[in-house]
Amino acid sequence: MTKTARRLSSYALPALAGALLMGAAAPALAQNDAAFRATTFSLSAYGETNVAPDMATITLGVQTQQATAAEAMKANGVQMNQVMAALKKAGIAERDIQTSNLNLNAQYAYEQNQPPKLTGYQASNQVTITVQDLKKLGAAVDATVNAGANTINGVSFGLKNPQVAEDAARLEAVKALQAKAELYGRATGYKAVRLVNLNEGAGFSQPTPPMPVMAFAAKREMADSTSVSAGELKVRVDVSATYEAAK
Template sequence: MNSLIRASALGLTLAAATAATAPAALAQTASAADSMFRATTLNLSAMGEVDVAPDMAIISLGVQTEAATAQEAMQANARQMTQVMAALRRAGIAERDIQTSNLNLSAQYDYQQNEPPRLRGYQASNQVTIKVRDLSRLGAAVDATVSVGANQVNGISFGLNDPAAARNAARQAAVADLRAKAELYAQATGYRVGRLVSLSEGASYSPPMPPMPMMAMARAESFKDSTPVSAGEMTVRVDINALYELTR
């Protein structure tokens, strides 16, 4: 019986201690929240952009063949595609930069009014996406593949082998823009910029150059010179958000 009384007394003591501590913790939380509520803050976003010349390109090309049977279409395609792949390697394109992006075999039909479709044969296509890390090789690489049978060139986009330097430059521009905005708003409202409370970065954005359509080319004899390619410039963009505390 005595042990039960002691246990009950201990429970009451702990409950009383907890009850005494809770208001103090709540008071501290409320005080911090009240302090932040009373602070004058400025929430801003900014963007930094830099224009840079691309130094790499991605292009899709391949072979399309037709034959009376599916096997013949695939065999003819395989022969031409093997030569295209060899030409890419001779043009200095590394194995890691050549990736099959489409392989397709389909039946081809002729349609006439009021008659059932008539099987004409089969069409096989094989396309690869290649990354050209040295733009000076691009025109020659395309011409080399066309000369051995590539008859599909679908488009080209440009990018950067290493975008880190461009992104850092865009970050610097974004921070400068952010600081200028903060100073302007503070001055306009009669405050001074105090401490930087927080800074966050959104996803950096390097929009690829719009794919440039290129006509399918049958044979290289129609080209006397290497295919000209103009890379132009691309924009690298970084978005940031920040919270400043303002002071009088």
């Protein structure tokens, strides 16, 4: 082979490879171009359902203050053991009681132009309990307070199995999405002819707001036992979709 032939061959091979690659990419480019030319509706909607909760979580505990760290922890331990015993006696299973916070802090008095003065130590121990039977919630709160619990951060309600409520919300979300597609079709003269994709966003359950400790205290002054109203949970699911539309 002559030098000229070899030179032409070296140029021809890359050109041929490039042509093959362009030929292979042509169908994909055509598909993307067709998709770009298609008329689509990109819509979003949500569905909601209300359901009565069947469980609750509440965080409560004991706070003690003594002159020394050891005394504060010891007093806290004695009082907390009484609270734990009261919880179990009220029907709360041990697996539903979990320590969520344990702190020991030095306490100081501050005066102007004076260095901080140590006044003692504060120990706090909190547990988060899950109440599987809401009928036991008020009694459990009463039992713990009577046993020495002096901090209650709040109560929140939930569902043991949220699947049923979430599926109901999903059905409502899809109905709302389809209704919106039909509405836009009437408004534009196009009709949604094909569902291209459907995406589910982040849903949520909106519980009854937690009841602060002051609300519990007020109720205790008005009644022999704490009354807690569970209300309803609002379960929501968000969806989005793309519809192909045609005249």
